[in-house]
Amino acid sequence: MKRPNIIFIVAxxxxxxxxxxxxxxxxxxxPVSPVLDELAAAGLRFTQGYSNSPVCSPTRFALMTARYQYRLRGAAEEPINGRSKGSTxxxxxxxxxxxxxxxxxAGYHTALIGKWHLGYPPHFSPLRSGYEEFFGPMSGGVDYFSHAGTNxxxxxxxxxxxxxxxxxLTDLLSQRAVDYVQRMAPTASQDKPFFLSLHYTAPHWPWETREDHALVADIKSNLFHLDGGNIHTYQRMIHHMDEGIGWIVNALKETGQLDNTLIVFTSDNGGERFSDSWPLVGGKMDLTEGGIRVPWIAHWPVAVPAGTVTTQQCMTMDWSATLLELGGAVMPSGYAxxxxSLARVLRNPAANFSTALYWRMNHRGQRALREGDWKYLRVDGNDYLFNIPADERERANLAKKQPDRLANMRNQWEDWNATMPPIPEDATVSLGYSAKDMPQR
Known part of the structure; x- marks a missing residue:
């Protein structure tokens, strides 16, 4: 089979x-997301998929390297923020x-359109890490109209x-992606497959829709915007992103590229104050399910069966391994x-396999392990054991009822953690604003 074009979309x-x-x-x-809903209906939807981290930058390190982010010093920052500007x-x-x-x-044309958030020039940038083209913000939160960062x-x-x-900004990224897809259409002189990373900032704060131009009057207060926003604005922001994805799908159709283009959609972590995570609890910064379980949609007409759903457990770096396999690429020795890879699941959603997923987090001393139906979690020094299919809200702590299972999973996590570099003492945890400003969950 001809190698697919790849569009990897991260909300x-x-x-x-x-x-x-x-x-x-x-x-x-x-409907908030009719285009994405249609892609899911015509493709494969994962119900047990996770991000590598409950915050932004560490997940992106894992996406880029196909490895646990803990292996890299930069990923210990949760997330990288303005203080790292100029850092080597x-x-x-x-x-x-x-x-x-x-x-x-391996012969792909590569581009990143959207958020980078993995360091700042002159030492770091998308063009120095494999992308041939880049258009977007280098940092995290950016005003949608002035395009000003948190500083x-x-x-x-x-x-x-x-x-x-x-x-x-959401529209600018979508329009740029449409232009890229059109330029990558096969011609007599151009027949390379392409890999497009499309990393939206939506629906990250500040909460602004296309109609909210007046909000840019005070850039600094608007960027944090903790006294503003509402569920209606938040849903409209998602809808703007969904519309833009529709423009891209149409461009693929018009250029004859849709059938052999793998479109993957996900989020970098769980939601914030206006997000809906039902039936999960927690959100960004948490290793409870609401902070790390995210949507995963795969649409690839020539290979992925339409209208399928899988309970295969996975996380961000598994998708990186998948794309490497599908693209005929390999990591060099020493960077396995x-x-x-989930390639077998994409083609046969019933072909589930067992895996163990690990997390650790500076914030509140969190750690987690998901394997099969079970999840081990530590928060603030307290250990929890949950049967996730029976208790997705993580309310019934079975630690005292099943002490042996808890001990085994805790030891398994400890053994894994011993294979990772320790968290540096100077690593910081920051959302870019004080946690006291956020509503309690």
């Missing part, structure tokens, strides 16, 4: 149940092989040069993926 802070196909509620204007340490080293660098070596400075780049462009 930012999207809750597990924000999309209609994951049980999300309609908005006042109607806090970022994804250009020397480290990546998903895009290896796909590029109030402009943060929209084309390559490594600042790009002044008027428009609502921790992720396990």
């Amino acid at each position: 930012d802070d999207l809750g597990f149940a924000d999309l209609g196909c994951y049980g999300g509620r309609d908005a006042q204007f109607g 340490l806090l970022g994804l080293s250009p020397d480290h092989p990546t998903l895009p660098s290896q796909l590029r070596a 109030g400075q402009h943060d929209l780049y084309c390559g490594e040069e600042e790009k002044m462009e008027v428009g609502y 993926p921790d992720g396990v």
